[in-house]
Amino acid sequence: MSLLLEPEPVKHDSFCEETILSLELKHELETKMKENNLIDLFYNIEMPLLSILADMEFAGVSIDVPTLKEYAIVLNEEVDGIEKEIKEMAGVDFNVASPKQLGEVLFDTMELDSKAKKTKSGQYSTSEAVLSKLKGKHEIIQKILDFRSLKKLISTYVEALPTYINEKSGRIHTSFKQAEAATGRLSSINPNIQNIPIRTPQGRYVRKAFIPSDENHTFLSADYSQVELRLMAHMSEDKAMIDAFNHAADFHQATAAKIYKLPIEEVSKDMRSRAKTANFGIIYGISAWGLAERLGISRKEGKELITGYFESYPGVKLFMDKSVEVARKDEFVETVMNRRRYLKDINSSNAIVRSVAERNAINAPVQGSAADVIKLAMIGISNRMKAEGLKSKMLIQVHDELNFDCLKSELDQMKLILREEMENAVKISVPLTVDMGVGENWLQAH
DNA sequence: ACCGTCACG
């Protein structure tokens, strides 16, 4: 694969001389070449990235505190009301926030499910998945789900974020961990800036509080479209998947058309939705049972869906099998930039432990390659911004997304740089595409 | 310090 790397790749002695080599020598040279792959990863990606992450942390992101203070009042009133309703419905006074007490109220006192699931520590499970299945049984269930999500928003975000504001800068400075996630992703702590809510309207509103540094700046966001699936298409070399990314307007819809053997126009919303779930499942190392559980369908239907998927994209099945095979032989798998994930459990005699490692063998090259891609893009963007003397600042990375405090006068130039550097970070067999948004805050920009 | 839960990609 040809890669557009900046700075210039480190030069090594050539091990590619066309000589007749003994087996031992050949093995030795192959080992050295693999070591050089890791040296390239270190010097050309991780080291240049280090100072970029330091700059992002130092810059920090501005927070609109009044927005959060007002929102805290609204949410606290709402959660207090819901808590009263829950206790009235249950007919007992208890701590709704205690999973232990809640389980006893729901399953011993109210007897909502005679065969309620228990956790490994012996208490009733009251997880979102369990409660969602009980929604029809009693109106208290929905109230508990609402209570939980509101408490989460208040305690982890709305009331917590202002406490992280640095006195000197007036901004929030996360810490990015560069060598934590097994796949090569970054992680973020104190606060975690990579799990700010977005999926529900109430949660999403928190993003309104992430704002530019002043009136001369705007919030600029750029994210990759389906980068992991595109990397799966590239690494598996599956013809149909590559073709879909090159020509279809909507990849999930195109997948549904193949699985259900229908023309694109006849794909229903439900079929598209199932195909989308199947696409995600593939990245995670799908199982018929897991997929069925996710979709609320029978195991038989789950299996049929997967069969249809592999008939549509046979190269993907081959890639998955090959990844597991390679892992069994080497005890590690690799990304496009030769980042490794070691899988010591891949040959375990415990089937459960082994299965986890097999799914890791499938997922890690995909998730890890996506991490490689955005890291390369960050380096490319940083270099371009320096070369062109720009003052805007890269602030936040969220796995497939980059966010900037963008000087308004630099907006057009920044958008051009982001598109060029992100879409051309690596050359693969399908296009990488980027969506961008601009606004007065993270909510508007996304 | 651990568990259960839930926020994100």
Added chain:
DNA sequence: ACGTACGTGACGGTT
């Protein structure tokens, strides 16, 4: 026959 999808971090409750 097993028990279910991959990767993280923060919070409150419990031990």
